[in-house]
Amino acid sequence: MSMTEIGYPEPERVERKLPANLRRDQPLVPVDGVAGRALMAVIAILTFLAALSAGAAVLAARASDQWRGAVSNEMTIQIRPDSRRDIEQDVARAVAMAEKLDGIEGVRAVPKAESDKLLEPWLGTGLDLVELPVPRLIVLRLKAGASPDLAAFGPALRREVPTAILDDHRLWVRRLSAMAGTIVVSGFAVVMLILTTTALAVAFATRGAMAGSRDSVEVLHLVGADDDFIAREFQSRFIRLGLKGGAIGGFAAIVAIALLGFIASRWSTGPEAEQLQALFGAFEIGWAGYAAVVLVAVIVAAIAGLVSRVSVRRYLRALA
Amino acid sequence: MVRFENVGLRYGMGPEVLKDINFSIAPRSFQYLTGPSGAGKTTLMRLILMALKPTRGLVSLFGQDVSRLDGPTLTAFRRRMGVVFQDFRLLDHLTVYENVALPLRVLGKEEASYRAEVVELLRWVGLGERMHAVPPVLSGGEKQRAAIARALIGRPELLLADEPTGNVDPGLGRRLLRLFMELQSLGTAVVIATHDLNLMDIYDAPRLVLADGHLHVDD
Helix, strand or coil: CCHHHHCCCCCCCCCCCCCCCCCCCCCCCCCCHHHHHHHHHHHHHHHHHHHHHHHHHHHHHHHHHHHHHHHCCEEEEEECCCCCCCHHHHHHHHHHHHHHCCCEEEEEECCHHHHHHHHHHHHCCCCCCCCCCCCEEEEEEECCCCCCCHHHHHHHHHHHCCCEEEECHHHHHHHHHHHHHHHHHHHHHHHHHHHHHHHHHHHHHHHHHHHHCHHHHHHHHHCCCCHHHHHHHHHHHHHHHHHHHHHHHHHHHHHHHHHHHHHHHHHCCCHHHHHHHHHHCCCCCHHHHHHHHHHHHHHHHHHHHHHHHHHHHHHHHHHC | CEEEEEEEEECCCCCEEEEEEEEEECCCCEEEEECCCCCCHHHHHHHHCCCCCCCEEEEEECCEEHHHCCHHHHHHHHHCEEEECCCCCCCCCCCHHHHHHHHHHCCCCCHHHHHHHHHHHHHHCCCCCCCCCCHHHCCHHHHHHHHHHHHHCCCCCEEEEECCCCCCCHHHHHHHHHHHHHHHHCCCEEEEECCCHHHHHHCCCCEEEEECCEEEEEC
16 A cells, blocks of 8 residues: 555655665564673673583593503503512513413513613612612503403412512503593583573573563564564574673683693693693693584574573463 | 454453443444443454453454464464554664564565555655654654554554544544545455544544443444
């Protein structure tokens, strides 16, 4: 219907150019600015915490991998010196026994000179260690995936060479791996809890926004908007909030992790730091870690959109 | 187009505010809905708009019983109606232009496709210079004209106007009434709720008179 069609002269009507920018792309359903900013801050903080937890889990997983790679394929036999026994003979006997064991790739008796060298950091150089009871080491390299029968080998070795001690590092590895696994699972659980908290915060905020926009929602219904349209309006608003909050929190987490890594690398010149690094590995989460942090931020935004949509649809159903 | 049979409405456990309402609105018809303040005119309009459900009786809209309508059909029916609320119900955070364009925007139309039409209608109702303003800074009359423009922009088959001339000067009131009459001649059924006797005297049309919750038709 045009006014000309109706037949009424338009008093104001003259051929004027239409204003170029009439629509400001305002959201049809206003989400209060203060409440919106507060929700964004909550999402940013929760994303930050979730991303840090994910980063810590990745760090623990990487450290665990390093331990496994380094020690899980080795065992050591230690022969303690005994004045009543010939240590060289004991070493040879233990090497022979170890070589017969299934699942062993190689056996190497650490030469005495090399053993003595291991003591240099404590005793200094130039000392004659002949008189000192320095134990001898035999390193056993395991085949990948092999599991030798240590329950039988250990006692048999003790019978033949009473001064031998079989040091199975895999016990340590298992314990450390279990610890790392616990950290990873805890990190995952914390991430899940935080994501749940985010979902609840968004659900409450959506319901609050819906209650505050009840009039707008009714007007939209009466001018012909369907539930899908209204839900999309709310959802796009909350996705934007979620994306902003997620981006801020994720970015802050990446900066924090990078900063901690930088501080750790500066601090790693000290001997304590070297020991810590030996235990935990370098303080780096790698690309996988950063990808996990970004993924957490994206998931937070997606949750914000999804939860707001579900909340709006439920609210609209209740209104109907 | 609209048919009410023995319709009654009560809020909660209170008394019936509308009792045994019977009337029908034919396509391309024009009628006033009148009665003293508080007689239930707005309530009756909300029943036609399906914003309220009757406690009893049958409400039929565009040939269908509204109690059996699903969501999409309800929305489709509302798109065939235009409504002017007594309290305007403009969205305060949107400009006048955006408010008037709302029924087209919710249909998912591109803004470029309706811009000229909306601007033309705004100029016709005298809001050409106020299209960028937001409702809180408009006078009562300007808000009313914006609300009327919003109701008309979708070319409705049924127009419900609740006191549409209550806040405008008599000259503009007459112009708006002529617009409603022209709409009727173009095929829109028009219901104007008013208690302005002068307005009803300008154009004689059947009157649905509400009093004490009952309705009778004055032809």
